[in-house]
Amino acid sequence: MNTTHHPIGERTMRRTLVAAALAIACAAPQAQTWSYKEAAKPYAGTTIRVLDEITPLQEAMKTLVPQFTAETGIKVEYELLNHFEVINKGQADLLSRRGYYDAVMLHGVQMGQMLAGNALEPLDALMKDGKLMNPALDLKDLIEPANRSLTQFKGQTYGFLNWNYNMVYWARADLLNDPGEKSAFKAKYGYDLGPAKDFKQFLDIGEFFTRKAGQTLAGQPLKTDFYGILHEGITGGATLVSVWENMLKNYGGGLFDAAGVPVFDSPQNVQALTLWQRMWKYSPPGQAEYSLVDVPTVMGNGIAAQAIAYSDFVLGIDKPGASPLAGKFTYAGIPVNADHKGKRSAASEPSTIAMNRASKNKPATFLFLQWLVDKDTQRKLVEAGKGGVPIRQSTFQMPQFGGAQAAFYGAMKSTMEVAEAKPKVPKIFEIYDALGPIVQQVGQGKLTPEQGAKQGQEKMLAICKKCAL
Secondary structure, eight states: OOOOOOHHHHHHHHHHHHHHHHHHHHHHHHHHHOOHHHHTGGGTTOEEEEEEEOSHHHHHHHHHHHHHHHHHOOEEEEEEEOHHHHHHHHHHHHHHTOOOOSEEEEEGGGHHHHHHTTOBOOOHHHHTOTTTSOTTOOGGGBOTTHHHHHHEETTEEOOOEEEEEEEEEEEEHHHHTOHHHHHHHHHHHSSOOOSOSBHHHHHHHHHHHOBOTTSEETTEEOSSOBBSOBOOOOSSSSHHHHIIIIIIGGGTOOSBOTTSOBOTTOHHHHHHHHHHHHHHTTSOGGGGGOOTTHHHHHHHHTOBSEEEEEHHHHHHHSSTTTOTTTTOEEEESOOBOTTOOSOOOOOEEEEEEEEBTTOSOHHHHHHHHHHHHOHHHHHHHHHHHTSOOOSBGGGGGSGGGSGGGHHHHHHHHHHHTTOOOOOOOTTHHHHHHHHHHHHHHHHHTSSOHHHHHHHHHHHHHHHOSSOOO
């Protein structure tokens, strides 16, 4: 072994060690001392306007926003409007280049149109600015694949996952656990009654519990008809989303192929639409008018055994005082097609608050966007709302997500494991308008699944041949 010292090698090594020490000495204090207060000093007194959607989640967030202002001196006009107003008013401001709002809440389904319109400011340059970027933000903790599929486009970042709307399976635990119902179900179907794990079980349970007034349910005579399955069925809402992501994709189908070309007339979609039509036989007669808001209301009124619903709306019903059935529900992930060997799918609508390219207050807005998804802010949000819809994996470790709510949050977590944002399709709302009535008519039996698939494909191709960006 040669132990002779090499002068050049030693000098090089010393320089390397000194450089490393200096780098650590410079970097460590920055990571330790970075704060929203220090980062915001050049922007104190600035007013930014942020448009968001009003749900219980955002109402809880609104109570926290003054804390950001107190810490940074940046004033925030945090405006909350309903779903349709946010889309109309927010998109109009973004596309007009007026720049009234510095940041606007966007559902994933809107991203294609806004990106095609060059209306959004990528955050990458701001994220590389050490004075502005919170070194402890821990973006790897944001729930995937929702975050990346929503905010990443052609190598650039257009926001952070802010709201993680998702659908869950929702059923009446008091009925599923009733000894008489369990015994009768097993005698008829040959397996134990419980939350549906696949669509066959979902249909069996739907058929089993669909009963007329005068029949008994859990030993009690029914005063009104009772139904086994409840879905959103309105044409202009999220009905198509549920059919698309919960059913078509779990049969291996969908709206587009990997290149963004319409494939609505695929054999897999016909099979899934057949399932969708069968479900309607066990649903309330007014389902064609039910929106995503009506589904939890109807479940809370006690006329249906099981549903698929947005979890944030379920939160508003399954709590003391909101429904006489509060505490009598159970939850699970979205049922699957047991015959499909491909990737599992579950409907969701991950959403972000995107920066307006026309904003005149981009650094101050960037600080606020970080603060919204900061671990400490998210912890306070959960505490303020006594629960919520996590955007971070670590949030699931909080005590609010266990105990009596464990089944609900387990169902939510199951959805989030596979939930992706929509492909970025600029004309997606035209496609929604075209397919919504078709999907409804298939459910109602006015079109066969084959007719619906054929008509839908023709309408999609009339809108775009290659639809995704």
